[in-house]
Amino acid sequence: MTTRTPDRDTPGPIPPASPDPAALLRNATAETLTRTAGPCSQQIRLRRTRTSINYITGELHRHHEVITARCDTxxxxxxxxxxxxxxxxxxxxxxxxxxxxxxxxxxxxxxxxxxxxxxxxxxxxxxxxxxxxxxxxxxxxxxxxxxxxxxxxxxxxxxxxxxxxxxxxxxxxxxxxxxxxxxxxxxxxxxxxxxxxxxxxxxxxxxxxxxxxxxxxxxxxxxxxxxxxxxxxxxxxxxxxxxxxxxxxxxxxxxxxxxxxxxxxxxxxxxxxxxxxxxxxxxxxxxxxxxxxxxxxxxxxxxxxxxxxxxxxxxxxxxxxxELPPLTCRTCHATGSITRDHGTGRSTSAFCPDCHGTGRRDTWAALLRPTISEHARRLVETCWHLGGMPHLSALRLRQWAHMLGxxxxxxxxxxxxxxTLTALRQERTAHQAALNAAAFGPDPQQEESESTLVINTWHYLGQHTTDPTARASPPAPTTSGAGVRR
Ligand SMILES: [Zn+2]
Ligand SMILES: [Zn+2]
Ligand SMILES: [Zn+2]
Structure with missing residues (x-):
């Protein structure tokens, strides 16, 4: 369900200010906030492989676990x-x-x-x-x-x-x-x-x-x-x-x-x-x-x-x-054609098999939803038309047609x-970790000492979407790093 707001040049009706603005500030880092906000509806699942090597004894431990992370959208x-x-x-x-x-x-x-x-x-x-x-x-x-x-x-x-x-x-x-x-x-x-x-x-x-x-x-x-x-x-x-x-x-x-x-x-x-x-x-x-x-x-x-x-x-x-999803074909990047390399410097171009040469993803059908106005449709179509012109290609209008350009x-x-947002998120994570440590004691898995080297590798497992209207992002590449903590 979408709502519309009239054109405004300045803020319109602003909800009444909180009686204690500082309370909002304190809340944002409080552990209750993540609870109030509720669970993430498109959690990212990652497999963490944690390898710890003891310099002195040469002991090596490997431990696998599946971790869920917020989508942070x-x-x-x-x-x-x-x-x-x-x-x-x-x-x-x-x-x-x-x-x-x-x-x-x-x-x-x-x-x-x-x-x-x-x-x-x-x-x-x-x-x-x-x-x-x-x-x-x-x-x-x-x-x-x-x-x-x-x-x-x-x-x-x-x-x-x-x-x-x-x-x-x-x-x-x-x-x-x-x-x-x-x-x-x-x-x-x-x-x-x-x-x-x-x-x-x-x-x-x-x-x-x-x-x-x-x-x-x-x-x-x-x-x-x-x-x-x-x-x-x-x-x-x-x-x-x-x-x-x-x-x-x-x-x-x-x-x-x-x-x-x-x-x-x-x-x-x-x-x-x-x-x-x-x-x-x-x-x-x-x-x-x-x-x-x-x-x-x-x-x-x-x-x-x-x-x-x-x-x-x-x-x-x-x-x-x-409210539209991206509309361009991912295979041909909205060009409608792909280049086949035949080796020895010879290549030919062909119709993109995924979009049959239209350059459009199947999400284009979303434009026909009754909630999408004729005005929005014309804006998207204008983006598509101009985006196909080589002179205007730098504006990437087709890739951003769903954002009206x-x-x-x-x-x-x-x-x-x-x-920064990163600093605020880290503050919240650290606050939560301190609360967990106070409640359950330190996590032995997390302990790193001067005699131990810890290497974490991460593998993307997928995204668990609980809201059918929410769209999952394409898989991220597997990342790894020494000492990466979650
Ligand atoms: Zn009118
Ligand atoms: Zn989320
Ligand atoms: Zn295509």
Whole structure:
């Protein structure tokens, strides 16, 4: 079951803040969390062969055991349990960058910090859902006489929301090209941001790093129309990162000016292809910037923002009503043909036997599900069409057609923002191991002494899926390593 949310330029209704935000922070490493989240629905099974060699006695012990590991997926639709853990970890990571904690100094709360929303431009009018306040509103009443209009007051779950008023004039190509370049557009934005920041603060560009660091955490959200937009926390630190204070000219207002300039100047060009002109893609003109404070009309609290980003970090296209598996044939990588090597430098190409030359995996049938909108289908088909053009092959539009062209990471942070997800997971594992040791005593299998060398080798056995709608990943190669611990 998918739900749709209306296009939003800023966070819509945010669930009421926890009465004790610190409680959430403590919870995330507590042993109860993994229990609350429940079992992983697509556990990975591994066989561990543990070999220990005693240097002194020459004794050799070998021990086999089957170990199950969490799938650690981000996506709620794949594994609700691991996704819940991911959401908590993301919350902690975001919150740490706003108020300190998890090895991030609390002084970050005094640095200039802004919550920024960068939107996509318009590719044609779409049906509008309720306003941010939750109130219903008429869709496009003033368009009468100027193209198609719609006077409906769309309710929140109306599947029409986000779909074009006139699909035949909607710019599907621009839409998928924007999604396909959105990751690079963000990178360009961060480069431009540093340049504009140097200008606004009156510092030579090359010396900016001697004065300040730009730290950020961002999440990519699909709007109901199926286009990517970004929410980001952007923070200014001193030259040595979170522990150092930014210099006096680096105020929140200088940061805001630089963000507006960079959002305006950042651009990515796509090459021309037969029947398709070269294009320059930019963010939309609506750049929403809000201070992160507890007071003021447009202020947002740290907790509200951390919750918001954590929520969207576990989602992808489901907000657009287009939850799809990868669609390309794995044998021919969507080309439809394979190359047969006949030796002595002679090779011929032939139709791919697995997809009969279509380049499509059998998952393509998912596009016909009644829950998939005509709009989403057209976006996927546009990705497929453009992805088949050699001029646009670098955008890998066929491989990412199920993501409506977007191939970037949904949730990313700059290195200096706060802690890492890996550190948070290790903290939880160590905490759990300490609890186990306290309850059952140390695990003799795990004991490694100065006289013993331990070598663990791992063999992938498969994935146990309890949810029939969840899809298992292809087998990972067997890995081995000395001293690898689980
Ligand atoms: Zn899982
Ligand atoms: Zn409408
Ligand atoms: Zn194929």
């Amino acid at each position: 981000r996506r709620a639709a794949r594994c609700p349990s691991c996704s819940t853990l991911y959401k908590y970890d993301t919350y902690n990571l975001i919150a740490a960058g706003l108020r300190g904690g998890k090895n991030t100094p609390p002084a970050v709360s005094t640095h200039p910090r802004l919550f920024v929303t960068l939107t996509a431009p318009s590719f044609g009018p779409v049906h509008l859902g309720p306003a941010k306040s939750g109130h219903l509103r008429p869709c496009h009443p003033r368009r009468a006489g100027h193209g198609p209009d719609c006077r409906t007051w769309h309710r929140p779950a109306d599947p029409l929301i986000g779909t074009p008023l006139d699909p035949d004039t909607y710019d599907y190509q621009g839409h998928v090209l924007f999604n396909a370049t959105a990751g690079r557009l963000w990178s360009r934005f961060t480069v431009d941001l540093r340049r504009h920041l140097a200008e606004h603060a009156g510092i030579p560009r090359d010396n900016l790093g001697d004065h300040m660091t730009v730290s950020y955490a961002k999440v990519a959200e699909y709007q109901a129309r199926g286009v990517i937009h970004y929410h980001a926390i952007i923070r200014l630190d001193g030259p040595d990162g979170p522990a150092s204070t930014p210099p006096t000219p680096a105020t929140a207002s200088v940061l805001e000016d630089a963000i507006r300039s960079a959002a305006h100047s950042a651009a990515i060009s796509t090459p021309a292809a037969p029947g398709i002109p070269a294009r320059t893609l930019r963010f939309g003109t609506q750049t929403d910037i809000r201070p992160l404070t507890d007071t003021g009309e447009r202020a947002l609290t740290d907790t509200a923002v951390a919750r918001y980003i954590a929520k969207y970090a576990t989602k992808t296209t489901e907000t657009t009503g287009a 977007f191939r970037g990471h949904v949730s990313t942070r700059s290195r200096t923002y706060s802690t």
